Amino acid sequence: MSNVAPLLQVKNLxxxxxxxxxxxxxxxxxxxxxxxxxxxxVVGESGAGKSMTGAAIIGLLEPPGRIAKGxxxxxxxxxxxxxxxxxxxIRGKEIGAIFQDPLTTLNPLYTVxxxxxxxxxxxxxxxxxxxxxxxxxxxxxxxxxxxxxxIDSYPHEFSGGMRQRVVIALALCAExxxxxxxxxxxxxxxxxxxxxxxxxxxxxREKGTAMMLVTHDMGVIAETADRxxxxxxxxxxxxxxxxxxxxxANHPYxxxxxxxxxxxxxxxxxxxxxxxxxxxxxxxPKGCAYNPRCPQVFDKCRTYRPDLINAGTTQAACWLYDxxxxxx
Amino acid sequence: xxxxxQRFLDSDLWWSFRRSPVTVVSAIVAxxxxxxxxxxxxxxxxxxxxxxxxxxSDAFKPPAWDEDGAAEYLLGTDDQGRDVLSAIMYGARVxxxxxxxxxxxxxxxxxxxxLTAGYAGGHVDSVLMRICDIQLTFPSILxxxxxxxxxxxxxxxxxxxxxxxxxxxxxxxxxxxPKFARTVRGSTLVERNKEYVQAARxxxxxxxxxxxxxxxxxVIGPILVVATLNLGLAILSEATLSFLGVGVPPTQPSLGTxxxxxxxxxFSGEWWITIFPGVALIAMVLSVNLLGDWxxxxxxxxxx
Amino acid sequence: xxxxxxxxxxxxxxxxxxxxxxFLQRLLARxxxxxxxxxxxxxxxxxxxTTLSLVGESGCGKSTVARLSVGLYGPTAGSVRFEGRDLxxxxxxxxxxRRMQMIxxxxxxxxxxxxxxxxxxxxxxxxxxxxxxxxxxxxxVAELLTQxxxxxxxGEKFPHEFSGGQRQRISxxRALSSNPEFLVCDEPxxxxxxxxxxxxxxxMKELQQRLGLTYLFISHxxxxxxxxxxxxxxxxxxxxxxxxxxxxxxxxxxxxxTRALMEAIPDxxxxxxxxxxxxxxxxxPITPPSGCAFHPRCPLAxxxxxxxxPEMKPAGDAMVACHAVEEGRDDAxxxxxxxxxxx
Numbered sequence: 001m002s003n004v005a006p007l008l009q010v011k012n013l014x015x016x017x018x019x020x021x022x023x024x025x026x027x028x029x030x031x032x033x034x035x036x037x038x039x040x041x042v043v044g045e046s047g048a049g050k051s052m053t054g055a056a057i058i059g060l061l062e063p064p065g066r067i068a069k070g071x072x073x074x075x076x077x078x079x080x081x082x083x084x085x086x087x088x089x090i091r092g093k094e095i096g097a098i099f100q101d102p103l104t105t106l107n108p109l110y111t112v113x114x115x116x117x118x119x120x121x122x123x124x125x126x127x128x129x130x131x132x133x134x135x136x137x138x139x140x141x142x143x144x145x146x147x148x149x150x151i152d153s154y155p156h157e158f159s160g161g162m163r164q165r166v167v168i169a170l171a172l173c174a175e176x177x178x179x180x181x182x183x184x185x186x187x188x189x190x191x192x193x194x195x196x197x198x199x200x201x202x203x204x205r206e207k208g209t210a211m212m213l214v215t216h217d218m219g220v221i222a223e224t225a226d227r228x229x230x231x232x233x234x235x236x237x238x239x240x241x242x243x244x245x246x247x248x249a250n251h252p253y254x255x256x257x258x259x260x261x262x263x264x265x266x267x268x269x270x271x272x273x274x275x276x277x278x279x280x281x282x283x284x285p286k287g288c289a290y291n292p293r294c295p296q297v298f299d300k301c302r303t304y305r306p307d308l309i310n311a312g313t314t315q316a317a318c319w320l321y322d323x324x325x326x327x328x
Numbered sequence: 329x330x331x332x333x334q335r336f337l338d339s340d341l342w343w344s345f346r347r348s349p350v351t352v353v354s355a356i357v358a359x360x361x362x363x364x365x366x367x368x369x370x371x372x373x374x375x376x377x378x379x380x381x382x383x384x385s386d387a388f389k390p391p392a393w394d395e396d397g398a399a400e401y402l403l404g405t406d407d408q409g410r411d412v413l414s415a416i417m418y419g420a421r422v423x424x425x426x427x428x429x430x431x432x433x434x435x436x437x438x439x440x441x442x443l444t445a446g447y448a449g450g451h452v453d454s455v456l457m458r459i460c461d462i463q464l465t466f467p468s469i470l471x472x473x474x475x476x477x478x479x480x481x482x483x484x485x486x487x488x489x490x491x492x493x494x495x496x497x498x499x500x501x502x503x504x505x506p507k508f509a510r511t512v513r514g515s516t517l518v519e520r521n522k523e524y525v526q527a528a529r530x531x532x533x534x535x536x537x538x539x540x541x542x543x544x545x546x547v548i549g550p551i552l553v554v555a556t557l558n559l560g561l562a563i564l565s566e567a568t569l570s571f572l573g574v575g576v577p578p579t580q581p582s583l584g585t586x587x588x589x590x591x592x593x594x595f596s597g598e599w600w601i602t603i604f605p606g607v608a609l610i611a612m613v614l615s616v617n618l619l620g621d622w623x624x625x626x627x628x629x630x631x632x
Numbered sequence: 633x634x635x636x637x638x639x640x641x642x643x644x645x646x647x648x649x650x651x652x653x654x655f656l657q658r659l660l661a662r663x664x665x666x667x668x669x670x671x672x673x674x675x676x677x678x679x680x681x682t683t684l685s686l687v688g689e690s691g692c693g694k695s696t697v698a699r700l701s702v703g704l705y706g707p708t709a710g711s712v713r714f715e716g717r718d719l720x721x722x723x724x725x726x727x728x729x730r731r732m733q734m735i736x737x738x739x740x741x742x743x744x745x746x747x748x749x750x751x752x753x754x755x756x757x758x759x760x761x762x763x764x765x766x767x768x769x770x771x772x773v774a775e776l777l778t779q780x781x782x783x784x785x786x787g788e789k790f791p792h793e794f795s796g797g798q799r800q801r802i803s804x805x806r807a808l809s810s811n812p813e814f815l816v817c818d819e820p821x822x823x824x825x826x827x828x829x830x831x832x833x834x835x836m837k838e839l840q841q842r843l844g845l846t847y848l849f850i851s852h853x854x855x856x857x858x859x860x861x862x863x864x865x866x867x868x869x870x871x872x873x874x875x876x877x878x879x880x881x882x883x884x885x886x887x888x889x890t891r892a893l894m895e896a897i898p899d900x901x902x903x904x905x906x907x908x909x910x911x912x913x914x915x916x917p918i919t920p921p922s923g924c925a926f927h928p929r930c931p932l933a934x935x936x937x938x939x940x941x942p943e944m945k946p947a948g949d950a951m952v953a954c955h956a957v958e959e960g961r962d963d964a965x966x967x968x969x970x971x972x973x974x975x
Contacts, residue, residue, distance in 0.1 A: 045825035190689065191893065191896045194896040194898070218826065222898060222900045257827055261900060262856050264855040264900075267859055271859060274830075277795045523741045530732070530734045531733075531755065531759045532729045533759055545746040
């Protein structure tokens, strides 16, 4: 992938939340790329900053949050400093967004067909007739039975799983180059989840769309993503090919996280657990944010903050892989 | 105690209070009104009810800054030679007493019934809420007039004069409780289904105790807002009733009574007798309402 | 099942909810009353000191069973017996009520935000009059906090000062404070992050061993359930599809729905196995399909399945409600990959 120009570049992104008790740094020095057609999974515990990264990219940070440093580039063009109107156009046309709760995306007052058609006529050079035809095709494509009849239904007339399919159709119909999906299957049951994931994967592959998939469900990542970024306390702890990160994580946090997933194929007496909890944004420890919980901590971790460095198969923000200064 | 003060100074409530100039000004105005009213017997320049000190030759004195005014009577005097400023302070005392008492009465009644309706649900809920609906279709002034009229018809005049204050309080309170009941019922319905209430039910905590020790502390925020906004309304209702002559007894004139009395002289040039009590009423009600608005926004996590 | 009297026994348990619109609206729209059959006739027993888990998708009625089992709901039909005694009767006695407790799903809603942690934990102690003095109570709360891995100093704080996992520990401490023997756990880890989930599951297992607790464990996550259960019941639309010893369920799932569920779980080991989604949607429990509720989604369904509702029948060491299993037609559906690799 190294010889393909990346579609999305996030460089040293820093997001701050000014509060009356001082400025909280929600994201710090977050950098990654996504190539065309690639699926990047972003995982981490709640509060690690994974959803916030997605929100920053689509320009929907909740106030008073703001980008304080860094750049976000889509196809080489900076999009982090655009005005609201410009960003809104990009959000429909070039970036599609899928959220956990489909009801936040769908307008309850309009039929799904109208919402699909409007999105397409706004962003694509087609007329209303063509848009309606394509809307039916999209509904068929996302697996909604009797699409031609259901196109004039309102969102509340669909079940949860069907609604999320409509959202997927809505996110994809303007043929964006990037999809930011934030926990797209979390609200769905396992049996429905599998259908939705399979659909997303297939469509992204067919259309060559890049995807940033934010989720806490490692199973979904394992079967969907090409690469994974593991986030901890607002920073990327490790990033690398999905197989490596899930099965042979280099960062002690990623390793601990993967080990704590209960296995389905056997019963273990005691699950591996990471003691303690992720620090609050207002109390991130000095040095490596993970150092108080890390089983392999040494002096340097308590003082200096590691950047992402080469850790063989992946890149990890961990002093264990610092070859220049030996540990101790 | 010191810890409690410290906690308050650290709280979001204090922070949002200091950030809003309108709120700070309202609080100061409200405080001045309340202090002036409460401390009237000690700080008012004159005692308007001390007939011995009244001098008819001082009647109809304009405010002090007018060339005919006297420094002794800052806001002038009325037809009896009573000091308008002192009358306002004493009048505000009555207005505030009635407003507060009526609000407390409405709060206690509304919160109890709302909690019961929300927590018990079913038929109890339906019956109580229908009563609310019916009550809400009558303007509160009408209810107050009705209660007042019934009491007047039933009780002899001297008894009525003695309890007139309570009649007004009851009349205003009874017309305001549905607002509290509805607010509390709504929040109770939400809280009732929360798991901490279920946890208490699993242990077997009696319903009454769950309602008051678990649910009530969590619905108190909206109640405070409604109560504050309602205080302004209650003061206004009292003023309206007194203006119409069915409110507090003439021996205890409130701001409304003062406005009515002064109204007779408005067009004969003695404007100050009615305008100043009016301004005092507006200042009091407006500041309390603005405080209520702020409280509502400050307690609403979505707007923060 | 050495103990003849189980901790909990449910027999033909059902709970229906009236979900009709208000009377006047119903009258105007000429609608029938609508009944949601959340739980529609299920039977199980939980022997003392063991864990029974109920799994299923949302709306299958598993949480309703949890609430029926501690008496938060009364049954519409059937019965729940707590150590041989009718549950309603047991709950009228404080010393019996003390023995059952519940842990909830949402760590943010299960603790009263206005109460200090020490008072939250002490509520059951008060309610059952378990201590004689204030000092004794403080000691007990400190002991409970330590037992769940928190510091005794945490008692002074309010719930919002804790993370989700810590709150769930507080919930557990509250549940343990009345020295219960039977704990109903309604999705206790599903709102938690995976690393915290492991902490809580380990804690719950530890407490069970140390205190000899009996658990009714509700979850939608098969992997979690495998770690904690002795027996597992799979629920679908208010009924049990299959009830089997835990290992047996994973080695040889019998009901087509159980197999489909296992096949639908994402493959973390990336063995290249494609997950096979269960087709279709979960039907509404207000208008459940005729016959076997799973028949519209079942690859083995035939005429009989559409017509006749299957009853729980023994199959090996399991109980299964499926005509295909009973008739021996189930070989037509392959075992899920997980069962194949485990066997």
